[in-house]
Amino acid sequence: MRKVTVPLGQRSYPILVGGSLLDALGRHTRAAGLAGRCAIIADANVAPRFGHIVAASLQAAGFAPMMVTVPPGEKSKNLRVVAHCYDQLARHRLERKSFIVALGGGVTGDLAGFVAATYLRGIAFVQVPTTLLAQVDSSVGGKVGVNLDAGKNLVGAFHQPRLVLCDLDVLGTLPDREYRAGLAEIIKYGIIYDEPLFRRLEKNLDRFLARDPKIVGPVVARCCEIKADVVGQDETESGLRAILNFGHTLGHAIEAITAYGTFLHGEAISVGQVAAAMLSARLRGFAPAEVDRVRELFRRAGLPVALKFSAAQRKRLLEAMRLDKKVSGGEIKFVLADRIGAAVWGQHVPDTDVHAVLDALAANA
Amino acid sequence: MRKVTVPLGQRSYPILVGGSLLDALGRHTRAAGLAGRCAIIADANVAPRFGHIVAASLQAAGFAPMMVTVPPGEKSKNLRVVAHCYDQLARHRLERKSFIVALGGGVTGDLAGFVAATYLRGIAFVQVPTTLLAQVDSSVGGKVGVNLDAGKNLVGAFHQPRLVLCDLDVLGTLPDREYRAGLAEIIKYGIIYDEPLFRRLEKNLDRFLARDPKIVGPVVARCCEIKADVVGQDETESGLRAILNFGHTLGHAIEAITAYGTFLHGEAISVGQVAAAMLSARLRGFAPAEVDRVRELFRRAGLPVALKFSAAQRKRLLEAMRLDKKVSGGEIKFVLADRIGAAVWGQHVPDTDVHAVLDALAANA
Numbered sequence: 001m002r003k004v005t006v007p008l009g010q011r012s013y014p015i016l017v018g019g020s021l022l023d024a025l026g027r028h029t030r031a032a033g034l035a036g037r038c039a040i041i042a043d044a045n046v047a048p049r050f051g052h053i054v055a056a057s058l059q060a061a062g063f064a065p066m067m068v069t070v071p072p073g074e075k076s077k078n079l080r081v082v083a084h085c086y087d088q089l090a091r092h093r094l095e096r097k098s099f100i101v102a103l104g105g106g107v108t109g110d111l112a113g114f115v116a117a118t119y120l121r122g123i124a125f126v127q128v129p130t131t132l133l134a135q136v137d138s139s140v141g142g143k144v145g146v147n148l149d150a151g152k153n154l155v156g157a158f159h160q161p162r163l164v165l166c167d168l169d170v171l172g173t174l175p176d177r178e179y180r181a182g183l184a185e186i187i188k189y190g191i192i193y194d195e196p197l198f199r200r201l202e203k204n205l206d207r208f209l210a211r212d213p214k215i216v217g218p219v220v221a222r223c224c225e226i227k228a229d230v231v232g233q234d235e236t237e238s239g240l241r242a243i244l245n246f247g248h249t250l251g252h253a254i255e256a257i258t259a260y261g262t263f264l265h266g267e268a269i270s271v272g273q274v275a276a277a278m279l280s281a282r283l284r285g286f287a288p289a290e291v292d293r294v295r296e297l298f299r300r301a302g303l304p305v306a307l308k309f310s311a312a313q314r315k316r317l318l319e320a321m322r323l324d325k326k327v328s329g330g331e332i333k334f335v336l337a338d339r340i341g342a343a344v345w346g347q348h349v350p351d352t353d354v355h356a357v358l359d360a361l362a363a364n365a
Numbered sequence: 366m367r368k369v370t371v372p373l374g375q376r377s378y379p380i381l382v383g384g385s386l387l388d389a390l391g392r393h394t395r396a397a398g399l400a401g402r403c404a405i406i407a408d409a410n411v412a413p414r415f416g417h418i419v420a421a422s423l424q425a426a427g428f429a430p431m432m433v434t435v436p437p438g439e440k441s442k443n444l445r446v447v448a449h450c451y452d453q454l455a456r457h458r459l460e461r462k463s464f465i466v467a468l469g470g471g472v473t474g475d476l477a478g479f480v481a482a483t484y485l486r487g488i489a490f491v492q493v494p495t496t497l498l499a500q501v502d503s504s505v506g507g508k509v510g511v512n513l514d515a516g517k518n519l520v521g522a523f524h525q526p527r528l529v530l531c532d533l534d535v536l537g538t539l540p541d542r543e544y545r546a547g548l549a550e551i552i553k554y555g556i557i558y559d560e561p562l563f564r565r566l567e568k569n570l571d572r573f574l575a576r577d578p579k580i581v582g583p584v585v586a587r588c589c590e591i592k593a594d595v596v597g598q599d600e601t602e603s604g605l606r607a608i609l610n611f612g613h614t615l616g617h618a619i620e621a622i623t624a625y626g627t628f629l630h631g632e633a634i635s636v637g638q639v640a641a642a643m644l645s646a647r648l649r650g651f652a653p654a655e656v657d658r659v660r661e662l663f664r665r666a667g668l669p670v671a672l673k674f675s676a677a678q679r680k681r682l683l684e685a686m687r688l689d690k691k692v693s694g695g696e697i698k699f700v701l702a703d704r705i706g707a708a709v710w711g712q713h714v715p716d717t718d719v720h721a722v723l724d725a726l727a728a729n730a
Contacts, residue, residue: 036694079448083513086444090515095692118483121510121521121601145486148448150455156486157522236486327460329401 002221006140007232011160015140015228017221019213021167022053022128025101026061029126032163034099037064039089041112042103043072046130050170054103054128065101066092070111074255074265077107077146079155085115099124099162105131105178106138106265110153113144117159127164131174132182133266135166136189136223137244141231151323152252158236166224168217176302181266183208183301184247186219188273189226191294192243195341197222202293205300242345246335247273253320257313263304270303271361278357279349280336290340306364314358318351367586371505372597376525380505380593382586384578386532387418387493390466391426394491397528399464402429404454406477407468408437411495415535419468419493430466431457435476439620439630442472442511444520450480464489464527470496470543471503471630475518478509482524492529496539497547498631500531501554501588502609506596516688517617523601531589533582541667546631548573548666549612551584553638554591556659557608560706562587567658570665607710611700612638618685622678628669635668636726643722644714645701655705671729679723683716 001018016028038058042051047069058065068088070081089100102112102125109127116125127139145156171179190198200219201208207215227244234241251272254263263271277294280286295305309317321332334347366383381393403423407416412434423430433453435446454465467477467490474492481490492504510521536544555563565584566573572580592609599606616637619628628636642659645651660670674682686697699712 079444079451083444086513086520087515090513090519090688093688093692093695095694097693118510118520118522120519121508121523143486145483148451148455150452154455154485155451155483157483158486323455323458327458328462329460330458 002217004221004224004228006160006228008160008235013160013162013164015164015166015224017135017166017168017217017224019167019169021165022050022170023057025054025126025128025165026057026059026063028163028165029058029063030061032126034124034126034162035063035097037066037092037094037098038101039066039068039092039094039098040101040103041068041070041085041108041115043070043076043108045072046104046108049173050103050130054101058101070108072107074107074147077111079146081111082115082146085112086119089115089119094119094123096120096123099126101126101128102139103128103130104134105129106134109134109139110144110156111146113142113159113161114146114156117144117157122159124162125159127161129164129166130170132171132179132220133185135171135220136182137185137227139164139166140224140227142235151256151320154323164224166220168213168220171211171216178264179211180209180302181264184266184270184273184298184303186223187297187301188244188246188269189223191273191277191337191340192246192335192343193226193230193341194222198297198340202297205297209301239345242333243335243343246337246343247276249321249324249332249334250275250317252324253317254307256320257316267304270298270301270305271307274298274305275357275361276334276336278360279334279353280338282353282356283347283349284336284338284344286337286339293340306361308362308365309358317358318354367582369586369589369593371525371593373525373600378525378527378529380529380531380589382500382531382533382582382589384532384534386530387415387535388422390419390491390493390530391422391424391428393528393530394423394428395426397491399489399491399527400428400462402431402457402459402463403466404431404433404457404459404463405466405468406433406435406450406473406480408435408441408473410437411469411473414538415468415495419466423466435473437472439472439512442476444511446476447480447511450477451484454480454484459484459488461485461488464491466491466493467504468493468495469499470494471499474499474504475509475521476511478507478524478526479511479521482509482522487524489527490524492526494529494531495535497536497544497585498550500536500585501547502550502592504529504531505589505592507600516621516685519688529589531585533578533585536576536581543629544576545574545667546629549631549635549638549663549668551588552662552666553609553611553634554588556638556642556702556705557611557700557708558591558595558706559587563662563705567662570662574666604710607698608700608708611702611708612641614686614689614697614699615640615682617689618682619672621685622681632669635663635670636672639663639670640722640726641699641701643725644699644718645703647718647721648712648714649701649703649709651702651704658705671726673727673730674723682723683719
């Protein structure tokens with residue numbers, strides 16, 4: 001088992017990465033100082049698969065868990081489902097010292113984390129991510145929230161978990177498409193922060209896709225380390241943390257205009273990162289050969305690297321980007337890269353460059 | 366104009382108390398470091414009365430305000446109205462550096478504050494309380510939130526405003542019933558923290574009810590000072606801050622079982638405080654003569670001091686109290702007083718004492 005700490009003073013917390021961890025959840029939760037009643041929030045796919053293991057482990061450690069099941073998928077990350085969760089917690093008398101276990105992928109973690117951030121003005125929560133994407137990204141760092149019709153993650157809070165537990169065994173049952181989607185965030189860490197990680201992925205992609213634990217374990221832990229490092233420096237995204245959004249401005253917009261669900265998040269940001277690399281080449285001297293390396297790695301991972309939009313879709317895409325949380329003074333701010341391993345944030349990108357890159361994405365599609 | 370500071374380090378903020386302040390809102394908001402777009406959230410009663418003054422003052426100071434109108438009353442402090450506000454903010458492209466002006470009573474402040482706490486994971490907000498109750502209590506201290514069917518304020522956050530502006534002139538148009546309801550929180554400060562304030566109210570109640578600015582101004586400022594002092598010591602209610610809930614455990618339960626709206630909050634906590642004084646006499650040696658002083662001051666203020674419940678209502682009342690946010694280990698925790706001016710929190714009260722006091726309240730009704 002590997003342990004990474006997110007360094008946030010009194011609110012620091014451990015990320016545990018390893019095999020057979022679901023069984024040990026109760027013990028680690030107790031070690032994190034939690035006690036009493038809790039609610040496990042999981043979607044209708046994950047609950048029957050892992051709910052009983054998690055509940056049993058919590059019970060064995062002296063907790064009194066209850067189960068809250070929510071509908072699966074990005075479409076259910078909304079305020080109606082949040083309200084359903086609140087009602088369940090109230091019915092089961094959760095108290096200020098109770099806590100929530102978010103068991104599932106990024107959607108469940110964001111949703112359950114937002115419920116924890118706001119129920120009784122905030123109660124503790126534990127992240128038990130069951131997808132590759134959630135393990136390396138969304139479960140770490142305390143960003144929680146839900147979507148509005150107007151855009152993704154427009155409502156939310158910063159609320160750090162007390163523990164993140166990444167059981168590598170659960171990745172074994174993940175559908176291939178979801179596993180590959182998780183790779184999009186992993187490749188991102190290489191591009192924005194860690195050139196050696198990028199090279200390691202280029203070299204070992206096949207083993208990673210074959211889910212070889214000898215490569216998956218250290219890579220997941222390394223991604224958590226990078227995220228912990230960035231979040232520790234800039235918890236509420238006043239600066240540096242924005243680099244984690246590389247590829248996300250376009251990615252979120254693609255998700256928004258396709259009504260959430262056509263593309264998995266990882267797929268949308270794969271296209272978004274290829275676009276961001278092309279914009280970086282136009283505006284930051286990112287080498288064209290590096291754009292090719294980026295595109296090639298996503299392609300080998302089985303992720304989309306091109307996309308064609310109708311004129312109407314393109315208009316809606318630009319509108320959605322203008323609703324992005326990173327907009328300031330009406331201007332969309334992009335994360336770009338100077339080279340693989342070094343990102344810059346808060347970059348102004350003229351509309352003409354956005355259109356040129358959308359043209360290029362369409363030409364390759 | 367009086368100025369009180371809520372001492373919270375980098376998040377400290379001023380409370381301004383005085384006449385003709387609505388006109389000066391723009392200037393003070395700018396001095397608080399805010400800029401750009403903003404949304405004024407007000408209910409359908411307050412918006413036509415003060416909305417244009419506030420909007421004009423903000424415009425004159427260079428801000429670009431838009432108006433979001435919500436239905437009036439405690440019943441509208443819910444997640445559906447919150448969702449309506451989010452949609453308006455998204456439509457008008459509010460950004461992370463935009464802010465919200467909460468213009469109205471406690472309901473509007475709590476609701477608009479929760480919207481500010483969660484929109485784009487939290488944006489700045491300014492409180493412009495227009496009721497006596499909101500000026501002395503709910504606008505200060507950063508507790509924001511909405512009700513669930515299961516109970517009051519069960520969903521929320523701690524999110525401090527950047528400025529609180531109490532214009533005493535707006536109190537002139539407040540309906541008598543609402544003005545008196547505000548007095549319930551003012552009397553509370555005397556009971557829990559400031560015996561001289563309690564005596565001053567006993568002596569000058571008629572002038573206060575006549576809305577004599579020479580007494581209202583200093584009393585409002587003194588209440589803000591007490592609240593600032595308490596919040597500065599214990600922002601997130603891990604201890605001391607709980608004393609501000611004197612009378613609220615029963616008060617909130619009364620509001621909950623009467624479907625919000627039968628009683629104003631101030632009326633419900635008036636009964637609640639009389640009950641808390643009686644419990645204090647049973648359990649903490651609070652002098653019976655002091656119970657009489659407390660009851661008499663609420664009575665003179667025109668507030669309810671007795672109430673009869675049917676057996677079914679009483680059952681629901683106790684259930685509602687068990688859903689109170691202050692419940693710990695299944696046990697309701699009360700705030701009691703040792704004497705006028707000195708409160709204690711986290712007190713266990715046996716059910717038999719609760720029933721005895723409910724009997725006494727009914728006997729007086």
